[in-house]
Amino acid sequence: MIHFSCDLCGREMDAENELRFVVKLEVYAAYDPLAQDDVDEDRDHLQEIHEILERSEVADCAEIGEDVYQQLRFDLCPECRKRFVKNPLGRKHTEQFDFSQN
Ligand SMILES: [Zn+2]
Structure with a gap:
């Protein structure tokens, strides 16, 4: 059973x-370039996400950080x-x- x-x-x-x-x-x-004007305080975070995404294109796709996708x-x-x-x-x-x- x-x-x-x-x-x-x-x-x-x-x-x-x-x-x-x-x-x-x-x-x-939510990585939307059109919405950047609304999220000035999140700019550092977006930059961080962008860097993670760039790295993950080179590295194994399964290694995308949990902060970005889960x-x-x-x-x-x-x-x-x-x-x-x-x-x-x-x-x-x-x-x-x-x-x-x-
Ligand atoms: Zn239950």
């Missing part, structure tokens, strides 16, 4: 009787999936519902 554990609450799931939900997140630096994958149980879609970024002030923990 295959067991999965939820990446949020850590609970073991029964793969045969429970739905498992997969969350895929892509986090990458792909994440999580397995969620049904309860955590419900919570996740309501509050994907984990913002605290949106907890207006009282989630009862079983």
Whole structure:
């Protein structure tokens, strides 16, 4: 029997009787030259990203820094999936519902 554990609450799931939900997140630096006027304070950071990108063209593509691009994958149980879609970024002030923990 295959067991999965939820990446949020850590609970073991029964793969045969429970739905498992997969969350895929892509986090990458918004590197848009047209938006430079708005982000003066981020210029050093953009420069840094640019240097990383330049280096990564020469080096192995898989070595792109996690600061620039990151792909994440999580397995969620049904309860955590419900919570996740309501509050994907984990913002605290949106907890207006009282989630009862079983
Ligand atoms: Zn869970």
